[in-house]
Amino acid sequence: xxxxxxxxxxxxxxxxxxxxxxxxxxxxxxxxxxxxxxxxxxxxxxxxxxxxxxxxxxxxxxxxxxxxxxxxxxxxxxxxxxxxxxxxxxxxxxxxxxxxxxxxxxxxxxxxxxxxxxxxxxxxxxxxxxxxxxxxxxxxxxxxxxxxxxxxxxxxxxxxxxxxxxxxxxxxxxxxxxxxxxxxxxxxxxxxxxxxxxxxxxxxxxxxxxxxxxxxxxxxxxxxxxxxxxxxxxxxxxxxxxxxxxxxxxxxxxxxxxxxxxxxxxxxxxxxxxxxxxxxxxxxxxxxxxxxxxxxxxxxxxxxxxxxxxxxxxxxxxxxxxxxxxxxxxxxxxxxxxxxxxxxxxxxxxxxxxxxxxxxxxxxxxxxxxxxxxxxxxxxxxxxxxxxxxxxxxxxxxxxxxxx
Ligand code: PLP
Numbered sequence: 001x002x003x004x005x006x007x008x009x010x011x012x013x014x015x016x017x018x019x020x021x022x023x024x025x026x027x028x029x030x031x032x033x034x035x036x037x038x039x040x041x042x043x044x045x046x047x048x049x050x051x052x053x054x055x056x057x058x059x060x061x062x063x064x065x066x067x068x069x070x071x072x073x074x075x076x077x078x079x080x081x082x083x084x085x086x087x088x089x090x091x092x093x094x095x096x097x098x099x100x101x102x103x104x105x106x107x108x109x110x111x112x113x114x115x116x117x118x119x120x121x122x123x124x125x126x127x128x129x130x131x132x133x134x135x136x137x138x139x140x141x142x143x144x145x146x147x148x149x150x151x152x153x154x155x156x157x158x159x160x161x162x163x164x165x166x167x168x169x170x171x172x173x174x175x176x177x178x179x180x181x182x183x184x185x186x187x188x189x190x191x192x193x194x195x196x197x198x199x200x201x202x203x204x205x206x207x208x209x210x211x212x213x214x215x216x217x218x219x220x221x222x223x224x225x226x227x228x229x230x231x232x233x234x235x236x237x238x239x240x241x242x243x244x245x246x247x248x249x250x251x252x253x254x255x256x257x258x259x260x261x262x263x264x265x266x267x268x269x270x271x272x273x274x275x276x277x278x279x280x281x282x283x284x285x286x287x288x289x290x291x292x293x294x295x296x297x298x299x300x301x302x303x304x305x306x307x308x309x310x311x312x313x314x315x316x317x318x319x320x321x322x323x324x325x326x327x328x329x330x331x332x333x334x335x336x337x338x339x340x341x342x343x344x345x346x347x348x349x350x351x352x353x354x355x356x357x358x359x360x361x362x363x364x365x366x367x368x369x370x371x372x373x374x375x376x377x378x379x380x381x382x383x384x385x386x387x388x389x390x391x392x393x394x395x396x397x398x399x400x401x402x403x404x
Contacts, residue, residue: 011134016127016368020352024362035389036362037377040176041245042325044298046280047291050242053283054276062279066272069263070097070251074278077285078251085209086220088234090253096263097281099273101207101237101250104262105170106132107269108203108233108252111261112167113138120161120169122153123370124328126176126205130370138167142370147319147330151178151371155189162197169194171221172205174212177369177376178328179303179321184218191225202232207250210241210292212323213300230255240325241292242284247277299325302379302386309390310377313397325380328366332373337400344403348373359396361389 017040024034069075075092082088082095098104109119109132119133123142130140143161145151158169171190173182182190194200204221222229237250250273252262272278303320306327310318315333331351338344339358345351348365352375355361366374379386 008135012131017364020362020364032360034360034362037389038362039378039380042243043380044243046243049287050280050283054280057276057279062275066275068267068272071278074282077282081285087223094256094259095253096259097273098250099270100248101235104235104250104252107262107265109136110265117167118165124178125370126172127368129170151180155193158190158193166200168201168203170203174208174323176324177326179324179326181212181214181322187221187224204234206236207240208324211296211299214322238281238284247280249273249277249281306379306386313394315397327377328374330374336403338403340399348375355396359392361392
């Protein structure tokens with residue numbers, strides 16, 4: 001008898017970025033030269049002092065279960081980080097250490113959503129939000145942030161999207177995939193709408209916090225409006241800032257009622273985040289932070305290069321992102337064109353497939369992020385790789401013809 005999967009498995013799909021990476025890997029196995037500009041993780045090495053702290057933790061035998069919610073030292077360090085860097089006051093008891101920020105988001109949704117509850121997900125969005133909402137029986141409601149608004153959610157659009165069933169607004173700044181960074185005045189516009197709707201909770205996904213290219217650091221939304229703290233979950237982690245994606249270490253800070261519920265779920269599913277990763281995160285948060293700014297500068301240089309290069313290619317338009325390590329490229333100018341093989345490019349899926357097949361460049365179609373016709377290109381790659389990718393895209397676009 002065949003295994004019967006739960007109905008919720010019909011609603012969710014595997015991550016499109018993994019699918020794109022798999023496709024690129026398959027072509028590489030066939031001997032094709034592929035420039036991969038897909039990944040959502042730093043290409044840089046984890047700082048040596050963090051590796052040392054993890055090694056030391058192994059030597060000391062820190063290989064057993066820790067407290068479910070995280071070690072007291074790490075929770076204290078996170079509390080210190082939130083105070084020092086964000087001006088937020090959270091006692092350790094209101095902080096949960098999780099196996100990656102992803103797990104924090106998932107458990108927050110699982111702990112709060114009933115069938116049909118709505119979660120507002122501004123598009124373009126990180127691919128996992130809608131599927132996580134669906135997996136938790138909720139209904140993701142997409143609200144588009146248009147390119148002319150810097151891909152950001154407008155207060156009017158937020159107000160229109162809120163219904164009595166709305167439970168959460170998930171806001172990701174700096175954003176994956178658009179790189180949008182909300183300014184204080186943009187936050188204030190959204191805060192005003194949230195003030196008028198006390199049943200809506202705010203989840204701020206701050207995983208790209210330190211990869212930001214704006215001169216002025218916006219104050220945290222909860223500093224702008226402390227009144228929202230009782231219904232906000234702050235989500236963050238060490239994956240992107242310290243190049244620790246594989247160590248799976250994130251955290252959330254919020255009201256006790258929610259943190260306790262998430263901790264209960266964690267205790268019955270994954271248990272504590274990896275003990276060694278917690279030791280590494282402790283060293284990351286309490287250690288020298290100079291590398292953080294150095295890395296942001298590196299990503300800024302790559303951003304500048306890729307924006308410059310792609311904007312010289314007819315049919316592409318590359319807005320300038322203010323943060324994260326992606327560009328979100330408008331490819332509407334290529335639609336309707338004919339490939340050398342005689343196929344018409346009808347949508348961003350076709351464009352991405354063409355770039356992969358014709359030029360050996362792997363990027364991800366905008367439809368995966370809820371806003372077309374675009375593609376996401378990751379700048380978490382060396383300057384040489386980025387240049388090679390741009391050269392190939394340029395050549396592939398030049399090979400297109402107008403259809404009759
Ligand atoms: N949030 C966003 C917007 C992301 O892009 C990612 C990773 O790609 C995550 C959260 C997950 O982070 P973590 O590796 O800590 O689970």
